[in-house]
Amino acid sequence: MKPIDVSDVLNLYEYEKRRAAMRDHVIELKRRRRVSVGRYLSFVFENRETVQFQIQEMCRIERIVDPARIAEEVEVYNELLPKPGELSATLLIEIEDKAEIQPVLDKLLGIDTRDYVRLQVGKDVSVGEFEAGHSDEERGKISAVHFVRFPLPERARRAFRTAAVWLIVDHPNERARARLGEETKASLAEDL
Numbered sequence: 001m002k003p004i005d006v007s008d009v010l011n012l013y014e015y016e017k018r019r020a021a022m023r024d025h026v027i028e029l030k031r032r033r034r035v036s037v038g039r040y041l042s043f044v045f046e047n048r049e050t051v052q053f054q055i056q057e058m059c060r061i062e063r064i065v066d067p068a069r070i071a072e073e074v075e076v077y078n079e080l081l082p083k084p085g086e087l088s089a090t091l092l093i094e095i096e097d098k099a100e101i102q103p104v105l106d107k108l109l110g111i112d113t114r115d116y117v118r119l120q121v122g123k124d125v126s127v128g129e130f131e132a133g134h135s136d137e138e139r140g141k142i143s144a145v146h147f148v149r150f151p152l153p154e155r156a157r158r159a160f161r162t163a164a165v166w167l168i169v170d171h172p173n174e175r176a177r178a179r180l181g182e183e184t185k186a187s188l189a190e191d192l
Contacts, residue, residue, distance in 0.1 A: 009070055033047070035184060045187075051078070093146075112148070117171075166178065
């Protein structure tokens, strides 16, 4: 997937003119690319459009206009793009009841370690590779947002559109699986 370049980022004035349409488009795109697993977990699979929208929104919110600062944002967010042969997702731990936030996060500590999160395409299983720094088991701290990559072998990439595809969470305190629908698979297949 082609990385985003600084020249792809609209200036604030141009972005404001196009923001509503871009937002509506990305909301619909993310709807197709969102997979809920279990009670609290949602995976939003990233692509060039979702990442560029995040860059635009960050520049808008922070009022970033300096080209060097925009380049920094582009560099950071480009890390969310899937590399060749893989899918990448933002994992959101979504807890509506404020009283449950800390107890649920405590129960999910370590979800970004070992082989707790997997993507299965037919018979091929890809263990999620998490970005470091979002939890600390020794201190008992975990973020509600994680970034995970699923490298897929060639056979799984070829079979992706036609095989059953499952997103599996097998953590001691949260075991669930979700089968990806055809609309989701079609959207993600474009990344491969």
